[in-house]
Amino acid sequence: MKEWNEIKLFIYYNIDVIFKVMRVSKEIKVGSVILGNGNPILIQSMCNTNTSDIESTVEQIKSLKSIKDRINIPLIADIHFDYRLALLAVENGADCIRINPGNLGGIEKSKIVTDACKSNSVAMRIGVNSGSLEKEILKSDGINAESLCKSALYNSRMVESFGFDNFKVSMKSSSVMMTIQAYRLFAKETDYPLHVGVTEAGTLFAGTIKSSIGIGSLLADSIGDTFRVSITGDPLEEVRIAYQILASLDIRRTGVEIISCPTCGRTDINLIGLAETVEKLVSKSTSVVTIAVMGCVVNGPGEAREADYGIAGGSGVGIIFRKGEIVKKVKEDELLAYFTEILKTDNII
């Protein structure tokens, strides 16, 4: 029988296998923040106040100025069809305008808007959607990843030819695969910073999953400098999901991460309840730590070793870990009380 050392292992470690594109994008400035070039990945959401009639839209855009005075995050105006609204947004203090040159009424109008951005130091998002591709591209290529990428390349190069490069690019589709493929193609071709997202992702349940796959798999390949989760639901949920995507990929954490095992035949404590209680216990903590909540002795100690804190229960015994070391063995029904004490002592909660 072969021994450990006799079985030859060859792993041709190749960074290309792990990361398709180790992408470093150009830096752009959006209001007070710098985006791209390895700067922190920014999360966006979208207000859903009514902008459907021109009068109140103009009023709302004029009101950007007073909104801007009261917030310290960049404010982006999403403008379609009417280039004059884009100009108004620029004049009234938007930090960035999102346009789709394809529906803005031609090259000349795009140039007027670009010039306004340039003279007012306003950033731009060139936002291509599979639902609003240029007629020429739609005719020759149909709707696919290549045509999305082609439209984004065309519009980026057009805006660049106007002598402006303070822009980021998005290519969204409601098809997750098409979105992933379009961004991968575009990321390979250019170093423009990218705003990523899946559009019309659907209701909370489906939208969470579609956005997580689309945005998550792009971010895992270092494609994406800012992103928006879009769901048919409360914008606050979009932000909550966005933070969890960043935390899941170890890109950025804003609080405690709970690792908890699935329930299985090995679990003999109320694991779902325990994990949810711990989740509530630390929900307001800003400490960037991981806590493993494990229900058995199979993966418990191993996984708990990787976490900053861990609890594992089973057969009436509860074990508390800190940085991979067992700090206490207690009766199972005292586990939560002791663990709470330790988190308090360590100023986690």
Add this chain to the structure above:
Amino acid sequence: MKEWNEIKLFIYYNIDVIFKVMRVSKEIKVGSVILGNGNPILIQSMCNTNTSDIESTVEQIKSLKSIKDRINIPLIADIHFDYRLALLAVENGADCIRINPGNLGGIEKSKIVTDACKSNSVAMRIGVNSGSLEKEILKSDGINAESLCKSALYNSRMVESFGFDNFKVSMKSSSVMMTIQAYRLFAKETDYPLHVGVTEAGTLFAGTIKSSIGIGSLLADSIGDTFRVSITGDPLEEVRIAYQILASLDIRRTGVEIISCPTCGRTDINLIGLAETVEKLVSKSTSVVTIAVMGCVVNGPGEAREADYGIAGGSGVGIIFRKGEIVKKVKEDELLAYFTEILKTDNII
């Protein structure tokens, strides 16, 4: 100003840019189903009945036989530590056993179990976890994607050296990035079929997002022949999420997919309500169609064109699309009633 045709577009379309690994795995047989080699990707979940004491575990494994007689999906026994339980599972009709040779007590015991699988035509999952790596690997490499891959390679080659190859492989970690990287490395090295998943993914909210990113980004690269979503929660939720992951990537759909836009300033109908009503309306339909529910005229018609059916509302008017064509313009408050009629006529509901 440059014209459309003057701006040169070069897209070096390269399948490698889109798919890191166009992976074709070997075929294996698990009970009545064939897995790998482009066969339909299988979804798994896990029972959470109590197996914590030996007596009742042995009883449960013996009861596999009577469970097997009453179900027609493959039944897999997940065995740790005690190779004799693995043997009992094989003898009592499990279609597949999942073992982690690293915790089964050495090479000799792994060989006994492998031989039993071979003579009983039982499949095997070699399931490596970051929480239970071999001591030698842990010591020399620590816990990372490479050591996970190394452990999986070591165990796969060991089992193969016993003259057995009806197995699939998993390398799970609670770190999504580590999971993705380990599978990418392993997929490049071998053609063994893969069971993918993120372990200890956490509560329903975090677990849905972590599993979607990890499993979804691997499946998007055609890595994975079967998978399990694991969450600390009801196993039925695991299956629901799993189906949505497959649907999101257009791999397999089991019913209607709703595409709905996020609410934004352009929306002037109750879109969240409308999307949820349509979702309920078609929830039991087995028709594999997409329905776009759009709240405005910007992306509405374009996205609706891609969908099999679409409704877009705004400014008191509702439009119903079928296969990209407008079939009806109605008053907004009659939209749902007319749309329901059309779905009934077409036998969708």
